[in-house]
Amino acid sequence: MDWRAVDPAPLFAAIRERGPSADAERAVWAFDQALVAARIDGDLLDHLLVACACLVAHREGTSPRWVLEQTFRRSVSDAEWERRYAPLLV
16 A cells, blocks of 8 residues: 555544544544554554554553453444545545
8 A cells, every 4th residue: 555645634534523623633643643654664553553552551551452442342333434434545
């Protein structure tokens, strides 16, 4: 995937529509930072995901697996991802 070709503006707009402005802006910032990493080397995304899960687990006094399970429970459904968000990254 050529991450340099991705225009994040439509995704950022969808994120801003979805949630409260403070949370949406944090999510936009996080996606923007992840995109910076992806543009350096797409494989960095896997490492970034693991690092973030570990840091949150440490902060919460739990495990990375627990963090990922809780995140999974709060995430959009597969159908919503495929219909609404995935096409914004093309």
